[in-house]
Amino acid sequence: MLETKTAPYTFVKLGIYYFSRRVPSDLSHHYNASRIMYSLRTKSGAVAASRAQRAAQQLDEHWYHLRIRDVDLPGMHLLRRQSHPPSGVAMVARDVVHDAISLSEAVRIYLRLKGQGRPVTFQRAAERSCGYVIDVCGDKDITSYTKSDANAFRDDLIKRGLAGSSITRVFGTVRSVINFAASEVGVEMTNPFGKVYYDRNAGVTSRAALPLEVVRSLQAECRKLDDDLRWLVAIASDTGMRLAEVAGLLKEDIKLDHPIPHIVVQEHPWRRLKTAGSTRMVPLVGAALWAAHRVHKSVTQSDFAFPRYCSPNKTNANSASAALNKWMKPQVPQKCTMHSFRHSMRDRLRAVECPADIVDQIGGWQTEGVGHGYGDGYPLEVLAKWMKAAT
Known part of the structure; x- marks a missing residue:
């Protein structure tokens, strides 16, 4: 069973490409076989290479999470559980505060979970659009951005000379990144980058039909x-x-x-x-x-x-x-x-x-x-x- 040169992690049997990858030894206790193999259902080397690459990326991501789960939390032995407050100290109700997550961290979460198998343009759009926000408003916690930040961001995009359609795409990407990251960390918020006014037809030229x-x-x-x-x-x-x-x-x-x-x-x-x-x-x-x-x-x-x-x-x-x-x-x-x-x-x-x-x-x-x-x-x-x- 030899790996093909044109499509890594594959071999050919009766003209059909198969995916094949060895299970890492440190994760073998999670599996009942030492190797993962299945048919890619294609005779095309190009299709097989793409499907195998996607499968390999998904496995790498899954194996990363398995390894993290298998490792004890650092400092676990130092944690203390205190069921009762010290004598004479009244209990004070406190709001639950979420872990701060910056916009740059939100982009990484978005790309790690939604970027698998997507074209490179998907990653570029997220990084470029949110990079514009960071340039103008700073790399803040996603709950710290305000409507004035969103308006300043809009004004900067207009100053850059972007057409209305391009501004719409940029705002759409920023909203998606923030909404997805907020959902992942369990934060309920009103996204300030929604419902921002600008002329959506500004600079948009219509394409003509060919006679x-x-x-x-x-x-x-x-x-x-x-x-x-x-x-x-x-x-x-x-x-x-x-x-x-x-x-x-x-x-x-x-x-x-x-x-x-x-x-x-x-x-x-x-x-x-x-x-x-x-x-x-x-x-x-x-x-x-x-x-x-x-x-x-x-x-x-x-x-x-x-x-x-x-x-x-x-x-x-x-x-x-x-x-x-x-x-x-x-x-x-x-x-x-x-x-x-x-x-x-x-x-x-x-x-x-x-x-x-x-x-x-x-x-x-x-x-x-x-x-x-x-x-x-x-x-x-x-x-x-x-x-x-x-x-």
């Missing part, structure tokens, strides 16, 4: 240049998928042998989806179908459809965006980017009078209303009909 003739021109250039970057553009152009969704695809997510060729958009350890509704199937038509065939034929040394921008640890959508937007800029109207393909797809589906809830399902947009959460949605045949009509 259909520009989409067609770009697709013709993609067929002419015929490389991995242009395959990525072509798939986005006729599916309306988000750039990160395309860049993070496995080849096996592209179903060309199905009666209706389509892409399965699903969450992967290296690329999370924006919303729960983003999990979906998108029919392949037009330039997207051409590009999907090119990927399957040309990418032979990787499980990833776009290995230039994808690894078992992350999808580098920012690099893809920078490269592709630079290529597109001379060929598209002002304010148009890769994301404009999503706006264009919505307009193209509107133009053929596609029902709004079908549009939402194709693009992975949230459909309002409780009833839309029931059932499995429209079948692939219906989606394909409207996609072909809009192509």
